[in-house]
Amino acid sequence: MAFARTCSVALVGVDGVIVEVQADLEPGVAAFTLVGLPDKALTEARDRVRAAVVNSGETWPQRKLTVGLSPASVPKSGSGFDLAVACAVLAAAERLDPSAIADLLVIGELGLDGRVRPVRGVLPSVLAAADAGYLRVVVAEQTAAEASLVPGVTVIGVRSLRQLVAVLTGAPEPEEPPDPVGGRPDPLMAGLMLPGAGVRGLPGDAAARMDLADVAGQYEARRALEIAAAGGHHLYLKGPPGAGKTMLAERLPSLLPPLTQKEALEVTAVHSVAGLLPAGRPLIDRAPYCAPHHSTTMPAIVGGGSGLPRPGAVSLAHRGVLFLDEAPEFPVRVLDALRQPLESGEVVIARSAGSMRLPSRFLLCLAANPCPCGRHSRRGEGCECTPAMVSRYQGRLSGPLLDRVDLQVQVAPVTRAELMQRDSTAETTEIVAARVLVARERAAARLAETPWRTNAEVPGYELRTRWQLASGALNDAARQLERGLLTARGLDRVLRVAWTVADLAGRDRPDRRDVRTALVLRTGVEQGLPLTERFDGWSGPSGPAPEGDGDPVEKEKRPARPRTARTKPDRHAETEETVV
Numbered sequence: 114m115a116f117a118r119t120c121s122v123a124l125v126g127v128d129g130v131i132v133e134v135q136a137d138l139e140p141g142v143a144a145f146t147l148v149g150l151p152d153k154a155l156t157e158a159r160d161r162v163r164a165a166v167v168n169s170g171e172t173w174p175q176r177k178l179t180v181g182l183s184p185a186s187v188p189k190s191g192s193g194f195d196l197a198v199a200c201a202v203l204a205a206a207e208r209l210d211p212s213a214i215a216d217l218l219v220i221g222e223l224g225l226d227g228r229v230r231p232v233r234g235v236l237p238s239v240l241a242a243a244d245a246g247y248l249r250v251v252v253a254e255q256t257a258a259e260a261s262l263v264p265g266v267t268v269i270g271v272r273s274l275r276q277l278v279a280v281l282t283g284a285p286e287p288e289e290p291p292d293p294v295g296g297r298p299d300p301l302m303a304g305l306m307l308p309g310a311g312v313r314g315l316p317g318d319a320a321a322r323m324d325l326a327d328v329a330g331q332y333e334a335r336r337a338l339e340i341a342a343a344g345g346h347h348l349y350l351k352g353p354p355g356a357g358k359t360m361l362a363e364r365l366p367s368l369l370p371p372l373t374q375k376e377a378l379e380v381t382a383v384h385s386v387a388g389l390l391p392a393g394r395p396l397i398d399r400a401p402y403c404a405p406h407h408s409t410t411m412p413a414i415v416g417g418g419s420g421l422p423r424p425g426a427v428s429l430a431h432r433g434v435l436f437l438d439e440a441p442e443f444p445v446r447v448l449d450a451l452r453q454p455l456e457s458g459e460v461v462i463a464r465s466a467g468s469m470r471l472p473s474r475f476l477l478c479l480a481a482n483p484c485p486c487g488r489h490s491r492r493g494e495g496c497e498c499t500p501a502m503v504s505r506y507q508g509r510l511s512g513p514l515l516d517r518v519d520l521q522v523q524v525a526p527v528t529r530a531e532l533m534q535r536d537s538t539a540e541t542t543e544i545v546a547a548r549v550l551v552a553r554e555r556a557a558a559r560l561a562e563t564p565w566r567t568n569a570e571v572p573g574y575e576l577r578t579r580w581q582l583a584s585g586a587l588n589d590a591a592r593q594l595e596r597g598l599l600t601a602r603g604l605d606r607v608l609r610v611a612w613t614v615a616d617l618a619g620r621d622r623p624d625r626r627d628v629r630t631a632l633v634l635r636t637g638v639e640q641g642l643p644l645t646e647r648f649d650g651w652s653g654p655s656g657p658a659p660e661g662d663g664d665p666v667e668k669e670k671r672p673a674r675p676r677t678a679r680t681k682p683d684r685h686a687e688t689e690e691t692v693v
């Protein structure tokens with residue numbers, strides 16, 4: 114028989130498409146043709162496969178050889194088809210039994226010496242194979258653990274083509290030393306790693322030692338962090354240099370609950386396609402963290418690049434945290450490109466060869482100084498920037514982008530007393546994460562019959578109509594809506610945060626104080642209330658005790674403070690609520 118076929122997988126984003134690899138041998142002048150929309154790396158497979166077959170002690174058929182990859186309409190790239198092509202050729206040449214490879218799914222790159230090298234995207238490939246009903250897959254030994262994450266599939270991990278031939282023919286397996294190159298290349302050196310991307314808190318990682326208790330003071334920002342983690346709300350930390358914004362954001366991923374099995378597979382699939390799976394940990398089961406530098410290019414943020422397109426920062430942060438430090442320094446185009454993934458939870462990259470979809474449901478955390486010199490304050494002390502410079506700097510974060518950010522927090526400089534005194538009541542990450550988990554479970558139980566899991570995902574209409582708030586809870590928000598300080602979309606977002614505040618406080622539904630807390634956090638405008646008052650009813654310990662009785666509803670009956678004594682709403686708060 115001069116024809117044989119086996120299967121492999123082409124990746125389109127993080128979706129796998131089963132590709133049939135067919136080999137046909139005809140009498141004629143020795144030649145090797147590869148058809149079926151291969152890219153440059155795949156065309157080079159011809160030379161790699163021929164050398165690998167010969168160096169594995171097999172005979173290369175001296176006939177007219179055609180290898181076809183079907184369906185021909187799907188673009189195929191990379192070197193992951195090498196092993197499948199070699200198997201099909203050997204079966205067509207009657208060195209292997211064609212029926213032994215017909216129901217096999219084969220993924221791996223071949224070295225010229227016949228070694229099988231790992232490729233990116235093994236997990237999504239094997240997931241696609243399992244969906245298509247394949248029961249046995251062959252991969253490089255280094256990626257066998259990753260492939261084994263998929264239930265119901267038998268994984269054969271091989272070191273070389275020679276070893277695979279022995280397995281398939283029932284011959285004794287040759288002794289193969291482990292790969293001297295040692296598994297995968299360093300992702301950073303291979304140009305795969307996006308600096309700042311990764312999974313936080315792995316053992317041995319410096320981030321594992323970062324704890325929320327290290328942050329002195331900043332009670333309001335810490336609570337905003339807790340609310341963001343509990344409800345999946347996006348967060349914007351504004352403040353002068355050295356106030357602890359970066360410190361706070363770095364501690365956000367460890368507040369998020371561990372990923373469910375389904376989420377873990379999704380996240381691992383993205384990191385597998387990016388070639389970034391942490392060594393020895395095939396499954397990523399905790400929230401990833403991605404903090405790209407502001408000089409990072411557009412394709413590195415949203416995904417793309419030549420060859421096998423790579424997930425960008427928005428996808429590497431899927432189910433985790435995307436932190437844009439010094440956010441106004443990012444190109445405006447890049448910031449605005451975040452709007453689509455923020456809205457839909459996925460990014461679609463269109464190419465001439467076709468489009469691909471990558472998941473990107475992340476928690477966005479922005480941090481910014483108030484102006485280029487960082488010293489601009491409402492009193493304007495010490496700031497060297499002109500008003501035009503300040504407004505240009507702040508204007509780089511567009512209204513529509515900020516409109517998607519539910520929590521906007523002013524991070525004030527820490528006082529000397531806060532910094533020098535060891536605060537024995539400072540809560541650790543463990544304590545706050547436990548509260549976040551309880552709040553998430555509360556929300557998940559309420560949303561059990563719906564497709565959503567966190568408050569941030571629930572559409573506004575559902576939020577307004579499906580679940581009741583305590584009576585009078587919406588009074589303040591309604592008043593702001595009438596005054597034109599809050600838009601309809603703004604109201605929906607306030608409601609979402611109010612539900613999270615109620616979940617954290619263990620209440621069945623938000624009351625008026627929860628909505629006020631949400632309003633303050635949404636608009637960044639203090640509503641004429643002392644800061645600590647916003648968090649009345651909070652279940653966890655808080656910062657300095659509120660003055661007086663701390664009841665905002667009671668306080669409201671008191672005469673309003675003169676306008677001058679009240680904090681002036683900042684520019685973003687005004688624009689975001691009035692523009693949209």
Ligand SMILES: Nc1ncnc2c1ncn2[C@@H]1O[C@H](COP(=O)(O)OP(=O)(O)OP(=O)(O)O)[C@@H](O)[C@H]1O
Pocket residue numbers: 327328329330331352353354355356357358359360361481482527532
């Ligand atoms: N609240 C705080 N508690 C303890 N240490 C702090 C706090 N704020 C700042 N620091 C110290 O200052 C350093 C700088 O803080 P961080 O980088 O978080 O500031 P930042 O607000 O991000 O500043 P920038 O705007 O310049 O980026 C921290 O590494 C820490 O040592």
Ligand SMILES: [Mg+2]
Pocket residue numbers: 358359360438439480
């Ligand atoms: Mg910083």
